Amino acid sequence: MHSLHIIAKAPTATSLADLLAVIDESDVLIFIEDGVYFARSEFPCVEPAASAPYFRQYECYYLAEDLAARGIEAHDDMQVVDTRGFVALSARLARSVSWY
Amino acid sequence: MVAYVIDTPEPITVLRYVLLINAAPQSGEAANSALRFAGTLLEMGHHIERLFFYGDGVINASNLTVMPQDETNLPAVWNALIEENGLSSVVCVSSAIRRGIVDSAEARRHELPASSCYTSSEIGGLGQLIEALSNCDRTLSFG
Amino acid sequence: MDNQTQTKKQSISLIARRAPYGSGAARQTLDIAFAAAVFERPLNYIFLGDGVYQLLSKQDPEAIQNKPHGAALETLELYGIDEVYVHRNSLIQRALSEDELVCKVTLIDDCTLKELVAESIHVINL
Amino acid sequence: MSESLDRDTGLAKKNELLRLDAEGFLKRLSDWDESVATSIAANEDICLQETHWEIIYLLRAFYRTHSIAPPNRAFVSLVKRELGAEKGQSRYLMGMFGGSPAKTAAKVAGLPKPENCL
Structure with missing residues (x-):
């Protein structure tokens, strides 16, 4: 059974090496808190592996409240959930792994 | 397509959750995320087996925090959530005493002048985290 | 698949991912491991990323004014904590070798790490 | 009744002299020496024998290296590893230090008070 990875820190504060060592290709990712900046991570300062297109190979969700708080607009190919959706994901996946 | 809510019916299977809260209300958004998550869990009909406050998270049980009127007093909201829903809430004793969070028993034990912990939470040990893990379906950490 | 590593299923996986002293996370993870041992709940103790610095x-x-974290980890065996895993690449990325570590560990590759996590019910990642 | 009261006040006075906390642990670990250990043990109704001392020194050496006061099971394993299987048994250790041997032995050996964490 697959895991839900909860990514709560900005791309520059998240260890991609650690993350990628644990995430399985069939796992699900949810970006919350400063993690939602992953939605805008096509900057030169971010490791290529952390850029949004890279994560497209995984099933990804962004937390609506945290996107809105930070003024980040969702683009069309992003899946956005509110906290109810977050709870639903945590129930659907067998376990969660938090990254903070 | 932007879907704002995953369209799920009310959960058929009630799951038992343990939430590990590892950040102080003042140190970032995590404590607030945890609180929102906890409230939503209950709304959706799930069960909270135990809240476990660990590390800086123990500050969430302080009954001595004061906030300006236009800011949220997170410990007070936690207290209300815990009381209204009769939740089991445990504050890790070794984290707590280091940060000045004590109930009256710990205050006595360490010869301190006052207690500083909401009585809705219990000062306890990591054994209570381990025990709760054995009795739950999901564990989520916030920090 | 890395074939050499035999792992047992444990319901709790602890991932220690931060260096000691710079934050309280290393000690907090260790205290959870100790508590699990006292309650005779076996677990996987996994050192990943900067967490491998804990074992130097x-x-x-x-x-x-700190307690030696490595010396505390030396006592894991006494507590009956045997499933101690170190992510091999994390060592390599930091130019560390196994003989610089304080205690006997099992080196694991990404594949085994993913497996350990996938077989657990609870993952605490500090 | 009054006899036990006298005993309590006497104990409290003695504890103050030894700088012990309410549970009989040293307030300052550096105050520890053999005579202090003997007094702490007397508070626990234990008369220290050679067999106690080897455990006390073992615990102190362990603490010096690892900064940890081992809880019961690890305590038993430690004694077993260092002093052999005959002594490394909770029955043997309870016979010497009473119901919670790790806690009492730590107290007598001048190690920190456990944090009630477990």
């Missing part, structure tokens, strides 16, 4: 021998934090 010759730590002497007296001058910074």
Whole structure:
């Protein structure tokens, strides 16, 4: 059974090496808190592996409240959930792994 | 397509959750995320087996925090959530005493002048985290 | 698949991912491991990323008023904590070798790490 | 009744002299020496024998290296590893230090008070 990875820190504060060592290709990712900046991570300062297109190979969700708080607009190919959706994901996946 | 809510019916299977809260209300958004998550869990009909406050998270049980009127007093909201829903809430004793969070028993034990912990939470040990893990379906950490 | 590593299923996986002293996370993770041992709940204790720094021998934090974390990890065996895993690439990325570590560990590759996590019910990642 | 009261006040006075906390642990670990250990043990109704001392020194050496006061099971394993299987048994250790041997032995050996964490 697959895991839900909860990514709560900005791309520059998240260890991609650690993350990628644990995430399985069939796992699900949810970006919350400063993690939602992953939605805008096509900057030169971010490791290529952390850029949004890279994560497209995984099933990804962004937390609506945290996107809105930070003024980040969702683009069309992003899946956005509110906290109810977050709870639903945590129930659907067998376990969660938090990254903070 | 932007879907704002995953369209799920009310959960058929009630799951038992343990939430590990590892950040102080003042140190970032995590404590607030945890609180929102906890409230939503209950709304959706799930069960909270135990809240476990660990590390800086123990500050969430302080009954001595004061906030300006236009800011949220997170410990007070936690207290209300815990009381209204009769939740089991445990504050890790070794984290707590280091940060000045004590109930009256710990205050006595360490010869301190006052207690500083909401009585809705219990000062306890990591054994209570381990025990709760054995009795739950999901564990989520916030920090 | 890395074929050499035999792992047992444990319901709790602890991932220690931060260096000692710079934050309280290393000690907090260890305390959870100790508590699980006292309650006879076996777990996977996994060192990943900067967490591998916790295992370096010759730590002497007296001058910074800290307790030696490596010396505390040496006691895992006494507590009956046997499933101690170190992510091999994390060592390599930091130019560390196995013989610089304080205790006997099992080196694991990404594949085994993913497996350990996938077989657990609870993952605490500090 | 009054006899036990006298005993309590006497104990409290003695504890103050030894700088012990309410549970009989040293307030300052550096105050520890053999005579202090003997007094702490007397508070626990234990008369220290050679067999106690080897455990006390073992615990102190362990603490010096690892900065940890081992809880019961690890305590038993430690004694077993260092002093052999005959002594490394909770029955043997309870016979010497009473119901919670790790806690009492730590107290007598001048190690920190456990944090009630477990």
